[in-house]
Amino acid sequence: MGTGQQAATRDVITLKGSSSIVGEFFSYAVNSILFQRGLYPSEQFDRVKKYGLTMLVSHEDKVKGYISAVTSQIADWLQTGKVQRVVMVISSLATKEVLERWNFLIETDREATETGATKEKSDKEIMQEIQAIMRQITSSVTFLPHLEESCSFELLVYTDTDLEAPTSWEESDPRLIKKAQEVKLRSLNTKIHKIDSLVAYKVDDDSNV
Amino acid sequence: MLVLGKENSQLQQQPLRSDCSQEEYKKQLAENLLRDANIFQKKSRILAFKSKPPPPPEGFERESRLLYSENTAPGASKPRRMFRQIPQAPERTLDAPEILDDYYLNLLDWGTNNILAVALGHTVYLWNATTGGIEELMQVSEDDGPVTSVSWAPDGKHISVGLNNADVQLWDAFSLRQVRSLKAHTARVGSLAWNGPILSTGGRDNVIFNHDVRIREHVTGKMAAHQQEVCGLKWSPSGQQLASGGNDNLLYVWDAAAAASRGNSTYLHRLDEHQAAVKALAWCPFQSNLLASGGGTADRCIKFWNTHTGACIQSVDTASQVCALQWSKHERELLSSHGFSQNQLILWKYPSMVKMAELTGHTSRVLHMAQSPDGYTVASAAGDETLRFWQVFGTPDTTKATAVRTKASSSALNSRCIR
Numbered sequence: 149m150g151t152g153q154q155a156a157t158r159d160v161i162t163l164k165g166s167s168s169i170v171g172e173f174f175s176y177a178v179n180s181i182l183f184q185r186g187l188y189p190s191e192q193f194d195r196v197k198k199y200g201l202t203m204l205v206s207h208e209d210k211v212k213g214y215i216s217a218v219t220s221q222i223a224d225w226l227q228t229g230k231v232q233r234v235v236m237v238i239s240s241l242a243t244k245e246v247l248e249r250w251n252f253l254i255e256t257d258r259e260a261t262e263t264g265a266t267k268e269k270s271d272k273e274i275m276q277e278i279q280a281i282m283r284q285i286t287s288s289v290t291f292l293p294h295l296e297e298s299c300s301f302e303l304l305v306y307t308d309t310d311l312e313a314p315t316s317w318e319e320s321d322p323r324l325i326k327k328a329q330e331v332k333l334r335s336l337n338t339k340i341h342k343i344d345s346l347v348a349y350k351v352d353d354d355s356n357v
Numbered sequence: 358m359l360v361l362g363k364e365n366s367q368l369q370q371q372p373l374r375s376d377c378s379q380e381e382y383k384k385q386l387a388e389n390l391l392r393d394a395n396i397f398q399k400k401s402r403i404l405a406f407k408s409k410p411p412p413p414p415e416g417f418e419r420e421s422r423l424l425y426s427e428n429t430a431p432g433a434s435k436p437r438r439m440f441r442q443i444p445q446a447p448e449r450t451l452d453a454p455e456i457l458d459d460y461y462l463n464l465l466d467w468g469t470n471n472i473l474a475v476a477l478g479h480t481v482y483l484w485n486a487t488t489g490g491i492e493e494l495m496q497v498s499e500d501d502g503p504v505t506s507v508s509w510a511p512d513g514k515h516i517s518v519g520l521n522n523a524d525v526q527l528w529d530a531f532s533l534r535q536v537r538s539l540k541a542h543t544a545r546v547g548s549l550a551w552n553g554p555i556l557s558t559g560g561r562d563n564v565i566f567n568h569d570v571r572i573r574e575h576v577t578g579k580m581a582a583h584q585q586e587v588c589g590l591k592w593s594p595s596g597q598q599l600a601s602g603g604n605d606n607l608l609y610v611w612d613a614a615a616a617a618s619r620g621n622s623t624y625l626h627r628l629d630e631h632q633a634a635v636k637a638l639a640w641c642p643f644q645s646n647l648l649a650s651g652g653g654t655a656d657r658c659i660k661f662w663n664t665h666t667g668a669c670i671q672s673v674d675t676a677s678q679v680c681a682l683q684w685s686k687h688e689r690e691l692l693s694s695h696g697f698s699q700n701q702l703i704l705w706k707y708p709s710m711v712k713m714a715e716l717t718g719h720t721s722r723v724l725h726m727a728q729s730p731d732g733y734t735v736a737s738a739a740g741d742e743t744l745r746f747w748q749v750f751g752t753p754d755t756t757k758a759t760a761v762r763t764k765a766s767s768s769a770l771n772s773r774c775i776r
Contacts, residue, residue, distance in 0.1 A: 187413060188413050188414075189413070189414065208411070210410065210411040211410055211411060214406065214408065214409070214410040214411075215410075217406060217408070218406050221406070232401050241412055241413070287665070289645070290644070290645075290646060290663065290665065294643070298412070298413055299413075300409075300410065300412050300413075301410060302405060302409060302410070303405070303406065304403050304404065304405050305403070305404045305405075306401045306402070306403050306404075307401060307402055307403075307404060308400075308401060308402075309400050309401065309402050311402070313404050316406065316407050316408065317404045317405065317406055317407060318404070318405055318407050319402060319403065319404065319405075320403045320404065320405035321403065322403055
């Protein structure tokens with residue numbers, strides 16, 4: 149926008165750039181949730197520095213492969229503006245009952261997808277917003293009910309009906325929780341993509357309210 | 358009628374010539390409306406990647422379940438909240454002659470070996486809960502005693518004894534021999550707490566020391582923050598945090614890593630909401646970072662703390678001096694013991710803090726409480742020189758067969774990463 153190229157390029161957000169930031173955010177968020185909720189043994193995770201925090205990332209091949217395949221596809225789709233939300237479903241391995249749903253609702257700026265317009269937002273601000281969400285994910289353990297049994301997870305992507313999906317993807321039901329309590333978390337806004345997060349968890353039958 | 362001004366003007370420029378165009382117009386209108394409608398009203402398809410992530414490794418989950426659960430089919434519906442009968446009378450009463458009626462001491466501890474240690478005056482007795490037999494562990498001289506605190510080591514073989522002369526002795530309970538003497542304090546040692554091979558000791562000199570009992574130079578940490586006698590000392594189940602309560606009405610939470618440094622450590626939180634001495638401390642077994650504390654005569658409150666943030670989550674006025682606290686390992690319940698005027702034990706439901714039962718019997722303030730390793734029985738010792746055993750946390754049959762809420766691995770995970 150301005151004449152000072154150096155400073156301007158740092159703060160300019162393109163559709164592609166934003167999609168990549170959001171895709172990467174999902175990848176780290178999913179890893180963090182897997183670690184915090186104890187879905188996989190802690191020995192399977194490595195510590196990496198990201199977003200000014202120590203993030204835990206799985207080094208187990210299959211888990212890593214799944215997350216990377218899904219989030220890179222999401223990043224591609226984000227460029228079309230047709231992604232509505234990404235949901236991480238945590239369910240009991242044995243009974244398949246859904247115990248937790250981490251919802252990331254996405255709003256894409258129309259102008260960016262239609263005209264390729266760029267926006268302005270500092271990297272620093274975006275990183276701070278992501279940092280805040282990651283911290284919230286970590287501290288969510290203080291209110292989320294303990295997952296007593298072995299659980300599996302899955303990532304679902306809600307898209308517009310006219311989005312082309314490769315054959316490696318299939319249609320799914322939303323896998324909702326029967327009786328859920330919801331907690332809204334902070335949001336992330338790159339000015340092109342706005343992500344609202346919330347976690348829904350199964351209400352424990354005998355917890356006192 | 359039209360949604361946006363921009364749209365409005367665009368459409369108005371379209372000539373409405375015939376019925377055909379009108380249909381066109383309506384269609385366009387509908388499309389525009391749809392496009393700008395709330396994202397959640399949009400129709401969507403839900404996609405999932407065909408190739409699913411792997412399940413967690415076999416051993417991983419089973420490990421923790423073996424430790425704590427009792428043949429629960431995963432996902433089996435938990436039995437409805439059963440009202441269980443809590444016997445109003447103790448199942449057993451033992452004599453405890455010469456037990457000191459001093460609020461600031463900690464004279465009772467039940468080891469993982471199912472042996473209850475109690476200090477009566479200058480002698481420490483071991484009562485074997487399995488066999489019912491009693492044994493004298495040790496007796497100190499008039500000058501060195503009385504005994505001011507006892508605490509079993511996690512291994513169930515060794516026991517630490519704090520004395521009035523500021524000495525802390527480590528005894529082998531099987532061979533009945535003294536193994537070590539830990540000298541560091543300059544006044545009586547009224548509180549003890551173990552964390553693996555580390556023994557934390559709190560004294561009337563207001564200082565807390567950490568001792569590594571395996572090495573020669575045993576003092577590995579010093580925590581000097583209290584302004585008066587340290588009467589409450591408890592390590593969190595994860596071993597990451599130490600809570601200390603003093604006669605100065607303060608409750609401190611210390612970080613394990615900081616407490617390991619050789620110099621004087623700084624605390625994590627300084628909690629000053631109690632209006633009287635804080636002796637009763639208990640870490641929640643089913644929720645990490647949750648600590649319950651009880652205040653003395655002028656305070657009478659039980660307060661709950663988030664030790665991650667230092668915030669006070671709840672405060673309940675019990676109307677009586679709180680001497681000790683014990684969490685149930687099986688249910689979400691908390692047991693508190695009191696002094697004047699009823700000298701009762703109160704069982705509370707957590708987090709509603711509804712009173713589930715009040716157990717009376719003691720005729721003097723119920724200074725100490727200790728829980729059996731199986732978590733069903735609580736022993737209470739009072740100034741009336743009796744030791745009473747209460748079947749307050751249920752029996753193996755009435756208890757729900759579910760895994761304990763906090764598993765060692767999970768709490769370690771949480772405390773490692775919480776910022």
